[in-house]
Amino acid sequence: MNKTTAILAGLGLLLTASSAMAKDLHVLNWKGYGADEPFATKAFEEMTGDKVVNDFFNSEQEMLTKLRTNPGLYDVVMINAAFMQQALGEKLVQPIDTATIQNYGDLDEAQAQSKMLNVDGKTYGVPWTWGLTTIAVNDKAFDTAPTSIKEMWKEDHKGRVTIRDDAVEAIQLGALATGQSINDVKDMDAVKQSLSELLPNIRTFWSSENDWNQMVASNQIDLGTYWSGSAGRAKTKFNLPVSLAVPEEGAVGWLDSFAIPVGSTNVEGAEKFINYMISPEFYKEWDETVGAPVSASKRAVAALPEDSFNRKVMGAPEVAERVQFQEPITDQQREDYLKVWQSLKVGAN
Amino acid sequence: MTGKRRDSGLVKAMPLLLPAYAWLTLAIFLPLSAMVYFSLLTSMSPSGQSATLTLGNYATFFSDPLYATLLVRSLELGLIVTLVCVLIGFPAAYVLAKIFKGRAREAIFLLVILPFWSNSLVRVFSWSMVLREGGILDTALNAILPFKVTFDLMYSYPAVIIGLVHSYLPYMVLTCYLSLQAIDDALIEAARSLGASRFTTLRRVIAPLALPGVLAGSALIFIPVVGSFMEPRILGGHGGTLYGTVIEDQFTAVYNWPLGAALSFILLAVVLVILLVSAPVLRKAA
Numbered sequence: 001m002n003k004t005t006a007i008l009a010g011l012g013l014l015l016t017a018s019s020a021m022a023k024d025l026h027v028l029n030w031k032g033y034g035a036d037e038p039f040a041t042k043a044f045e046e047m048t049g050d051k052v053v054n055d056f057f058n059s060e061q062e063m064l065t066k067l068r069t070n071p072g073l074y075d076v077v078m079i080n081a082a083f084m085q086q087a088l089g090e091k092l093v094q095p096i097d098t099a100t101i102q103n104y105g106d107l108d109e110a111q112a113q114s115k116m117l118n119v120d121g122k123t124y125g126v127p128w129t130w131g132l133t134t135i136a137v138n139d140k141a142f143d144t145a146p147t148s149i150k151e152m153w154k155e156d157h158k159g160r161v162t163i164r165d166d167a168v169e170a171i172q173l174g175a176l177a178t179g180q181s182i183n184d185v186k187d188m189d190a191v192k193q194s195l196s197e198l199l200p201n202i203r204t205f206w207s208s209e210n211d212w213n214q215m216v217a218s219n220q221i222d223l224g225t226y227w228s229g230s231a232g233r234a235k236t237k238f239n240l241p242v243s244l245a246v247p248e249e250g251a252v253g254w255l256d257s258f259a260i261p262v263g264s265t266n267v268e269g270a271e272k273f274i275n276y277m278i279s280p281e282f283y284k285e286w287d288e289t290v291g292a293p294v295s296a297s298k299r300a301v302a303a304l305p306e307d308s309f310n311r312k313v314m315g316a317p318e319v320a321e322r323v324q325f326q327e328p329i330t331d332q333q334r335e336d337y338l339k340v341w342q343s344l345k346v347g348a349n
Numbered sequence: 350m351t352g353k354r355r356d357s358g359l360v361k362a363m364p365l366l367l368p369a370y371a372w373l374t375l376a377i378f379l380p381l382s383a384m385v386y387f388s389l390l391t392s393m394s395p396s397g398q399s400a401t402l403t404l405g406n407y408a409t410f411f412s413d414p415l416y417a418t419l420l421v422r423s424l425e426l427g428l429i430v431t432l433v434c435v436l437i438g439f440p441a442a443y444v445l446a447k448i449f450k451g452r453a454r455e456a457i458f459l460l461v462i463l464p465f466w467s468n469s470l471v472r473v474f475s476w477s478m479v480l481r482e483g484g485i486l487d488t489a490l491n492a493i494l495p496f497k498v499t500f501d502l503m504y505s506y507p508a509v510i511i512g513l514v515h516s517y518l519p520y521m522v523l524t525c526y527l528s529l530q531a532i533d534d535a536l537i538e539a540a541r542s543l544g545a546s547r548f549t550t551l552r553r554v555i556a557p558l559a560l561p562g563v564l565a566g567s568a569l570i571f572i573p574v575v576g577s578f579m580e581p582r583i584l585g586g587h588g589g590t591l592y593g594t595v596i597e598d599q600f601t602a603v604y605n606w607p608l609g610a611a612l613s614f615i616l617l618a619v620v621l622v623i624l625l626v627s628a629p630v631l632r633k634a635a
Contacts, residue, residue: 059601059604061604165582166602167598167602167603199587202586202587203504203586204503204504204586204587205586205587207582218481218482218483218484219483220481220482220483331392331603331604331605334602334603335603335605335608338598338599338602338603339413339415342415342590342595342598343415345587345590346415346418346419346590
């Protein structure tokens with residue numbers, strides 16, 4: 001009798017002890033986007049004892065929906081800075097005490113202070129990675145990389161250009177080509193005109209990295225819009241003749257950040273996790289084993305080899321000069337853009 | 350007396366009918382009803398306490414000629430694909446039903462339904478390997494022909510038709526096969542012995558008797574093709590914007606479920622109207 005009680009008591013102790021020490025940390029992010037790398041979750045679990053539970057979304061809208069419908073479930077969420085205002089407006093995220101994140105000081109200052117992530121003196125998002133939507137070229141088609149986005153419109157590339165079938169990206173491309181701000185398109189007619197002139201040159205629309213790489217591998221395209229991280233991967237990982245070009249008209253930049261949802265039950269673990277995500281140790285291994293976008297942490301980027309894509313190409317001064325960071329887009333704008341884009345595509349047949 | 354018997358028949362049939370009807374209610378009627386409701390909402394933004402009922406989404410279809418243009422284009426595509434399927438599928442079904450017997454029939458049958466066993470996305474992507482410049486067909490043609498040809502159908506309207514015909518042809522072969530097989534061989538022999546030519550036999554005896562199969566196959570093909578979006582998107586390039594892809598965009602790209610649902614129901618209505626209008630003609634023909 002006594003023995004049984006002792007065992008039960010021991011078991012009870014063990015259970016409470018383990019639950020007090022090791023907590024679950026629920027992370028919401030794109031699948032295959034760094035935070036769910038096995039090496040990362042393992043290292044973090046060894047470091048803190050917290051168990052990382054990953055959950056994924058397939059679109060920003062889905063991410064917001066998951067936050068809305070599961071209050072208190074998630075401890076860390078990855079949010080594109082352009083969507084932060086919407087999340088804030090619906091009170092889905094809470095302020096972060098940046099003093100608890102030791103690596104916060106390594107971040108690029110402009111990005112850390114971004115108005116999209118800081119409201120009323122409070123920080124809601126810790127910048128994690130950034131990248132560009134710009135153009136990439138097939139090296140076989142060019143002796144010297146083009147300097148203007150207008151190259152895509154040239155007669156020589158008829159049927160050998162690709163862009164993504166995405167209304168927002170298409171309108172922003174048109175805005176850049178017509179010398180407008182991507183965040184404040186004033187002359188939509190000029191954008192339409194410009195895109196309708198581009199469409200005959202389009203071979204097809206790409207939707208995944210694989211599409212783009214296949215088309216270059218089989219030499220079907222000369223150039224097209226592409227994401228900086230994907231272009232880097234195509235060159236270094238798949239050995240394809242792909243070079244990134246940042247045209248003088250500018251390029252679209254995006255910034256991803258980490259936030260802590262309202263109602264998180266493990267804020268401390270979340271802070272540790274964010275700290276680890278912007279650490280040089282994590283970033284170096286991520287970039288070397290999988291290939292990563294550019295880290296928002298200057299110290300993390302500096303940890304990469306000097307000739308690495310994210311340090312050499314993305315660190316070039318003209319990139320910083322030409323990038324226009326994408327600001328929030330309302331649902332109404334998104335629908336309007338889609339309508340413009342659909343009618344352009346239909347008119348092009 | 351008869352009424353009573355019918356009642357007890359129904360009671361007996363209930364256990365047999367129940368699973369199918371329960372499934373239909375659960376899997377089709379409920380989601381479809383939800384979609385009807387969505388199509389009448391002003392917005393789906395989950396924070397939107399402001400969502401009210403409206404017919405605006407349906408009005409959008411009529412106010413913007415874009416959607417009508419696309420719908421006409423999709424209906425055209427449906428007709429072309431169905432027609433090609435009849436032209437290819439009917440002779441194949443005839444050979445299967447009337448000429449091959451035993452093992453040979455089984456083997457050919459297997460080949461016909463083989464596409465059903467592979468994932469449709471895989472099928473479409475394998476077409477992209479065949480049709481593109483420098484692809485399998487291009488390389489093979491250039492290896493055989495003494496002169497140089499460039500064969501590049503990828504990202505074009507014909508590529509969409511080829512992909513869709515490949516996906517839906519088995520329906521036509523199967524339905525035609527069933528109705529052709531039901532034709533008594535004695536009827537064909539009688540026609541021939543009465544002096545009808547092969548063509549007359551086909552036109553006056555076989556075709557009318559096989560018509561129900563052809564029509565059933567056509568309906569099975571026409572309806573999904575009008576709403577297809579995957580094949581046009583992958584194989585069609587910038588010409589691949591159709592009614593189905595526009596609906597897909599509403600659901601996936603802009604999260605405008607109400608408009609997407611409304612466009613879907615307009616498609617459903619148009620297809621129903623087409624079937625209703627053609628019903629008397631078809632009934633007469635069959």
